[in-house]
Amino acid sequence: MHLPFSPNLSTPQLAASFGNTSATYKFYWLIAILESVENGSSSIKKRALFARMITNSWYTVNYFKVSFGKQDLIQNAVQQLLHLENLTIDIHKNKLLAILENSDNINTRLILNHFDKNVPHWFLSPWFPKTKKKNKNDGEYKKRIYVSSQNFDNNCLYALYDDVITINPDWIVYLKSNAKILKDFCYWNLALFLQSRNPNVPDIPNKLIKPAIRGTLSNQRKKYWDIVFKELGTVNCIFTDTKLTIDNFAIDHFVPHAFVSHNLIWNLIPIDKRFNSSKSDKLPSIEMHFDAFFELQKSAYEILNYHSPKSKFLEDFLTIYPAIKDINDFEYNKYKDCMQPLITIAHNNGFIYL
Structure with missing residues (x-):
């Protein structure tokens, strides 16, 4: 499955964001961005995006118990937040999102903020390849991406700031008009990723989204x-x-x-x-x-x-x-x-x- 082509946008870099995937966060990060753009947002709080990553993986982890891998940040976060916030497995997505975005629980904030360490800037790495001359260590590389993205250098997808990301105006129409295809792309590749880690678990694709209504017997x-x-x-x-x-x-x-x-x-x-x-x-x-x-x-x-x-x-x-x-x-x-x-x-x- 391929991303929709655009002659004016760096879609190959967007596709390359999913290269060498070792965890689920990239898939859920882009899905969170797409949902926010569909809702009319172009300047989006990072915490809101991190909360969406949790809500979109909530049912897969808590109900279907699909394994993301022992070191996966999202799976660990979902399991911790279930108990920290005294939540239920079948909580409505919008209610869960509101709780995570507004919780005053220090531990909840720490869990969500932990995603800021790597997720936002590493997703942009295809637009800003790491080189020995420009980047002596990961700290310098992260700083370079933040500074460069704020000018939308290389026509990158978004600009990074301390608490928010701002979608590149050149990308907004593309993201809105292709949102369903892009989300399908994410879920398709997420299914392949999780199936490789759960080879004996049946029906992974249908365990990524909570069904609206469970069929009767x-x-x-x-x-x-x-x-x-x-x-x-x-x-x-x-x-x-x-x-x-x-x-x-x-x-x-x-x-x-x-x-x-x-x-x-x-x-x-x-x-x-x-x-x-x-x-x-x-x-x-x-x-x-x-x-x-x-x-x-x-x-x-x-x-x-x-x-x-x-x-x-x-x-x-x-x-x-x-x-x-x-x-x-x-x-x-x-x-x-x-x-x-x-x-x-x-x-x-x-x-x-x-």
């Missing part, structure tokens, strides 16, 4: 599990052993939705409503819960295959059993070999067990 309930209940009468909850009826059960993800990011039927299970409200995104235990989970899934598949053999939900099992034809192909070890790594990787990424 009403079809899975009505067209699959209700049919099972009509056949069996009652089903025992695999977690509490409570007898569930067709009028009194909840549908839940065996491996949390926050990790798998899908609603495939082979990962859904009827459970006790009260337990469901407290379970959240905790992980089940393979040793304690998988056998009961498997037996219920196997019974459900057999029932649906008999009553509704053309059900689209049965096709979900092709993920586990590519050649499944009937219940004889519903093998215990294949199912377990699919679920166990998901649970282990999720735990390694920060999800906790029940």
Whole structure:
């Protein structure tokens, strides 16, 4: 994916800003700038930009628990601010942004200001290449970028000051008219960057932005599990052993939705409503819960295959059993070999067990 070309702007330097990327900050920094320009700002407080970097990565870190790398400033900041400001994972983006921009908490200010050490001037480095003659150390190099950017030398993207950046007027129309493409460019490359650091984590691209509305499981309930209940009468909850009826059960993800990011039927299970409200995104235990989970899934598949053999939900099992034809192909070890790594990787990424 390439940036939109402009004959009058140094777009190659903008693209070069993402060369040799070793952390996520460059992506979130440009996204923050683009959002601010879209809102009509051309002189933007650095703290506002740092706050936007946090808000845009908040859900990815706290809900989906995608790893940015142990040394990543943004991931560490998000995790610290969650507790420092006593915030919730699902806080609205605008509310979070307002809190971070206006907080009087000294530690919050220090965390946000820490980004000022490197982020703003290093992003401009392609416009001001470092040379041995001009720059004996990083301090001199940083000073040079600040001074040169204030004259918009080399037609750089913005000018740097102590507390604000000022967008180069020559760039404003380009940024506004191409904002969506530029943000897509950032998120595409961010997805590639994070996928390389989370090779076994599914669906990274859809974990970068909080979905507006999480899909319901009403079809899975009505067209699959209700049919099972009509056949069996009652089903025992695999977690509490409570007898569930067709009028009194909840549908839940065996491996949390926050990790798998899908609603495939082979990962859904009827459970006790009260337990469901407290379970959240905790992980089940393979040793304690998988056998009961498997037996219920196997019974459900057999029932649906008999009553509704053309059900689209049965096709979900092709993920586990590519050649499944009937219940004889519903093998215990294949199912377990699919679920166990998901649970282990999720735990390694920060999800906790029940």
